Amino acid sequence: MPDLRVCARRLTARQVVSGRLPGMTYNKAKLYKECLMIVYDEQNQTFTLHTCNTTYQMKVDHYQVLVHTYYGPYVGDNSLSHCLRCADRDFSPNPNEAGNDRTYSLDIIPQEYSTCGVGDFRLPSVEPELPDGSHTLDLRYLGYTLQKGKYTLPDLPAFYSAEEEAETLTLYLEDASAQIETALYFGVFEKSDLITRAVRIINRGKETVRLHRCASLCLDFLRADMDLITFNAHHLMERCPDRAPLRSGIQSVGSVRGISSHQHNPFVILCDQNADEYHGLCYGAMLLYSGNFEAAVECSPFESSRLVMGIHPYHFCWSLRPGESFTTPEAALVCSPDGFTQMSQQFHRAIRDHLLRDPYSHRRKPVLINNWEATYFDFTAEKLVDIANEASALGIELFVMDDGWFGVRDDDSSGLGDWQVNKTKLPDGLEGLVSRINSLGMSFGIWVEPEMVNENSALYREHPDWILHVPGRAPARGRGQFVLDFSRKDVRDHIYGQLKTIFSSAPVTYVKWDMNRSLTDVWSDALPPQRQGEVYHRYVLGVYDILERLRTDYPHMLIEGCCGGGGRFDGGMLYYTPQIWCSDDSDAIDRLKIQYGTSFCYPPCTMGAHVSAVPNEQNGRITPLETRGIVAMSGAFGYEMDPGKCSPEEKEIIRRQVAWYQTHYELICRGDYYRLGDPFANNLFTAWEHVSEDKRQAVVSLVTGSVRPSPPYSRLCLKGLDPSLQYRINGSETLYSGGALMQAGYPLPAFSGDYQAIQLYLEAQS
Numbered sequence: 001m002p003d004l005r006v007c008a009r010r011l012t013a014r015q016v017v018s019g020r021l022p023g024m025t026y027n028k029a030k031l032y033k034e035c036l037m038i039v040y041d042e043q044n045q046t047f048t049l050h051t052c053n054t055t056y057q058m059k060v061d062h063y064q065v066l067v068h069t070y071y072g073p074y075v076g077d078n079s080l081s082h083c084l085r086c087a088d089r090d091f092s093p094n095p096n097e098a099g100n101d102r103t104y105s106l107d108i109i110p111q112e113y114s115t116c117g118v119g120d121f122r123l124p125s126v127e128p129e130l131p132d133g134s135h136t137l138d139l140r141y142l143g144y145t146l147q148k149g150k151y152t153l154p155d156l157p158a159f160y161s162a163e164e165e166a167e168t169l170t171l172y173l174e175d176a177s178a179q180i181e182t183a184l185y186f187g188v189f190e191k192s193d194l195i196t197r198a199v200r201i202i203n204r205g206k207e208t209v210r211l212h213r214c215a216s217l218c219l220d221f222l223r224a225d226m227d228l229i230t231f232n233a234h235h236l237m238e239r240c241p242d243r244a245p246l247r248s249g250i251q252s253v254g255s256v257r258g259i260s261s262h263q264h265n266p267f268v269i270l271c272d273q274n275a276d277e278y279h280g281l282c283y284g285a286m287l288l289y290s291g292n293f294e295a296a297v298e299c300s301p302f303e304s305s306r307l308v309m310g311i312h313p314y315h316f317c318w319s320l321r322p323g324e325s326f327t328t329p330e331a332a333l334v335c336s337p338d339g340f341t342q343m344s345q346q347f348h349r350a351i352r353d354h355l356l357r358d359p360y361s362h363r364r365k366p367v368l369i370n371n372w373e374a375t376y377f378d379f380t381a382e383k384l385v386d387i388a389n390e391a392s393a394l395g396i397e398l399f400v401m402d403d404g405w406f407g408v409r410d411d412d413s414s415g416l417g418d419w420q421v422n423k424t425k426l427p428d429g430l431e432g433l434v435s436r437i438n439s440l441g442m443s444f445g446i447w448v449e450p451e452m453v454n455e456n457s458a459l460y461r462e463h464p465d466w467i468l469h470v471p472g473r474a475p476a477r478g479r480g481q482f483v484l485d486f487s488r489k490d491v492r493d494h495i496y497g498q499l500k501t502i503f504s505s506a507p508v509t510y511v512k513w514d515m516n517r518s519l520t521d522v523w524s525d526a527l528p529p530q531r532q533g534e535v536y537h538r539y540v541l542g543v544y545d546i547l548e549r550l551r552t553d554y555p556h557m558l559i560e561g562c563c564g565g566g567g568r569f570d571g572g573m574l575y576y577t578p579q580i581w582c583s584d585d586s587d588a589i590d591r592l593k594i595q596y597g598t599s600f601c602y603p604p605c606t607m608g609a610h611v612s613a614v615p616n617e618q619n620g621r622i623t624p625l626e627t628r629g630i631v632a633m634s635g636a637f638g639y640e641m642d643p644g645k646c647s648p649e650e651k652e653i654i655r656r657q658v659a660w661y662q663t664h665y666e667l668i669c670r671g672d673y674y675r676l677g678d679p680f681a682n683n684l685f686t687a688w689e690h691v692s693e694d695k696r697q698a699v700v701s702l703v704t705g706s707v708r709p710s711p712p713y714s715r716l717c718l719k720g721l722d723p724s725l726q727y728r729i730n731g732s733e734t735l736y737s738g739g740a741l742m743q744a745g746y747p748l749p750a751f752s753g754d755y756q757a758i759q760l761y762l763e764a765q766s
C-alpha cells in the first residue's frame with residue numbers, strides 16, 4: 001500500500017499553480033485551482049504529475065517542443081531538465097528555427113509524443129498523410145487545461161474515478177502548417193500510482209487527412225540498459241513471460257489478428273536488468289484495447305530508448321475530414337521502484353477499483369459450474385438438470401449452459417448466428433430449463449458467440465454479405481466459421497435484437513461472451529475502398545458498443561469474456577467483462593504458468609478458473625482433485641465437469657472446496673497478491689499468497705511438480721505479513737510470528753506423489 005500519511009503531508013506542502021499560458025488561444029475546458037496531483041510551474045514551463053510514489057514530468061522548451069524530462073520514483077516538483085543533454089550529432093537534423101545551432105535536434109531530445117518526417121528518426125507516435133501527399137508532422141505546444149477527476153473517452157474503455165480520486169491534464173499541441181491539433185490526455189490516480197494516457201487528433205484544415213498511425217503512448221527514457229518483458233505463447237498457453245535485454249534497433253510485440261491475441265498481450269514491462277519481484281525499478285505499460293496492437297521499443301545509439309504503444313499500424317488508415325477527430329485507446333502506466341510485486345499490486349488495485357464495472361463488486365460472486373467439458377455439444381435438458389442437481393447439492397450456486405443450445409448445433413460446423421433455442425435439446429425452451437435450474441436454488445448463465453456465423457445457418461443464408469469478406473475472394477474459415485462485420489451497426493442491431501429476446505425470456509444472470517477465431521478478409525461492404533483501413537478498429541468499437549448496450553440493459557448481469565480461452569484477455573475487455581476465461585487449458589499444472597503470467601498485470605478476480613475432470617481434456621494429465629481446487633480457487637472459481645461422475649469422497653472434497661472459497665472469497669478476490677515462486681524456473685513447487693489489506697489474514701497456496709527421490713528440505717518464505725503479529729496457521733495451536741514466517745520461512749512437509757498441493761490459512765491473533 002502507498003503510504004498515505006506521507007502522501008497527504010506532501011500534498012499540503014505543495015505549491016499549486018494552474019492557469020492559462022500567455023498567448024494561449026485554445027483552452028476550452030474549465031480550469032481548476034485546486035488540482036493537487038498536477039503541478040504547472042510557469043517559470044520553468046514544466047508540468048509535473050504526482051502519484052503517491054511516482055513523479056512524471058514534461059517541459060515545454062524554447063522551441064515549444066514538449067519534452068519528456070522524467071518518469072520514476074517520487075522526486076518532488078523541481079525541474080528535472082538538468083538531465084537533458086544537447087550535442088551536435090551528425091546526421092541528426094536541426095529544426096529550421098534553430099538556425100546554426102546544430103546541437104538541437106528532435107532526433108536526440110526525449111519527447112512526449114514523437115512526430116514524423118521533420119527530424120526525429122526514432123519510432124513515430126503519429127503518421128498522417130496530409131492532403132498534399134506528405135507524411136510529416138511537427139507538433140508544438142499550444143496550451144493546457146486541468147480538471148478534477150479523470151477524463152473519459154468516447155466509445156472506448158477507460159479507467160474511471162470519482163472527482164476527488166484523480167485529475168486530468170490535457171496538453172494541446174499543433175502543427176500550424178498541417179492544421180492538425182493534438183490533445184494529449186494524462187489521468188493521474190494518486191493513490192493507485194497510476195498514470196493514464198490517451199490522444200485525440202483533430203483535423204483543423206479544410207481537406208481530409210489520412211492517419212496511418214496514431215499511438216496511445218510514447219515514453220522516452222534517457223537510458224537503454226533495461227530488460228523488456230512481454231507476455232506471449234499460444235492458445236492453451238497464454239501470457240508466458242519472456243524477458244530479454246534491450247538491444248539496438250526496434251523490438252516489438254503485437255497482434256494483427258483483429259483480437260489482442262493468445263500470442264502476445266498488450267502489456268509490457270521495462271525494468272532494470274537486475275530487477276526481480278522485490279528489487280529494481282520497473283515500468284508496466286498496458287493498453288486498454290482488444291484488437292490489433294503494437295508495443296515497440298527502440299534503442300537509439302545514444303543510450304536512450306523509446307516505448308510506443310497503440311493500435312497496430314498494419315492496415316490502419318483513418319480518414320479525418322475537416323473538423324473531425326480521432327481518439328486513441330487508453331494506455332496506463334505504473335512505475336515501481338521495488339520490483340514486480342509492487343507493480344502488479346498497483347495494477348491490480350487500479351483495475352479492481354477504477355476499471356472493472358462488476359455487478360458483484362460489493363458482494364460475493366456465485367461459484368459456478370459449466371457443462372462444456374462435461375458434455376460438449378451432446379446434451380439434453382435432462383442432462384443439464386442432472387448436472388445442476390448434483391452441483392447444487394455440493395453448494396455450487398450458478399449453472400452455466402455452454403455452447404450447443406441454439407440453432408442446429410451438434411458440433412461446431414453449424415448454427416452460429418441463429419440465436420434461438422434448439423427445441424430438440426430444450427423442448428420447454430429457455431424458460432422451462434431456467435425455471436428447473438432456479439428451483440434447485442441455482443441461478444442461470446448462458447454461452448453466446450455473437451460475433452460469428454456458420455455458413456450452415458439461417459443467418460448466413462439470408463445475409464451472406466454480413467461477414468467480413470473481400471469482394472471476389474472466398475473468405476478464410478476459422479473453426480469452420482466466418483466473422484460478422486461488427487463494424488456495421490445494422491449487423492450489430494440484428495444480433496443484439498436476437499440476444500435481447502433470449503436474455504429477456506428467462507432470468508439470465510450471467511453471460512459467457514465467446515469469440516473463437518482471428519479476423520481475416522477484413523473488408524466491409526459499408527465503407528468505400530479508401531476507408532477500408534478503418535474496419536479493424538471499427539470492428540473493435542462495434543464489440544465495445546454491443547457490450548455496453550448489454551451492460552446498460554442488464555446492469556445486474558455478470559458478463560464473462562472468452563476468446564478460445566484467453567485470446568482477448570486485455571484491459572479493454574475487462575471494462576465490459578469483469579472476468580475473462582483465462583485459458584481453454586484447464587489442467588491445473590499448465591494453469592500455474594498461465595495464471596502466474598497473467599498476474600503480472602491482471603488481478604486474480606478477473607481470471608476465470610475451473611476445476612475440470614481428469615485425465616485432463618487438453619493434455620491427459622492426472623492431478624489430485626485437491627490440487628485442481630487450490631489452483632482454480634485463486635481466480636474466479638468454478639467447476640467444468642459432471643459431478644454425477646464423482647465418487648462420494650470426491651463430492652465431499654468438492655463440497656469443502658466450495659465452502660472454503662465462499663468463506664475466503666474477500667481475501668482471495670480483494671487481497672494483495674504475491675507470487676512466491678516462478679513455475680517456469682522452479683519445478684519443485686509453485687506458490688502464491690493472498691494477504692488482506694490489514695495484513696491480519698493470508699492464504700498461501702503451494703503446488704508441487706513431479707516427485708523426486710530424496711527431495712531437498714524446503715522452506716517457504718511468506719510475504720506481506722505484519723512482522724509484529726502472531727499468526728495461527730490452519731487453526732494450529734502454535735503461533736508463528738509474521739517476521740519469522742517472512743524471514744526464516746515455513747517448513748514444507750514431505751510430499752509423496754506428483755502435483756501435490758497445500759493451502760495455509762493464516763489468521764493473526766489479537
Ligand code: GLA
Pocket residue numbers: 372402403447514516562563564565581583584
Ligand atoms: C471456446 C471456449 C470454451 C467453450 C467453447 C465452446 O473454445 O473457450 O470454453 O465455451 O468455445 O464452443
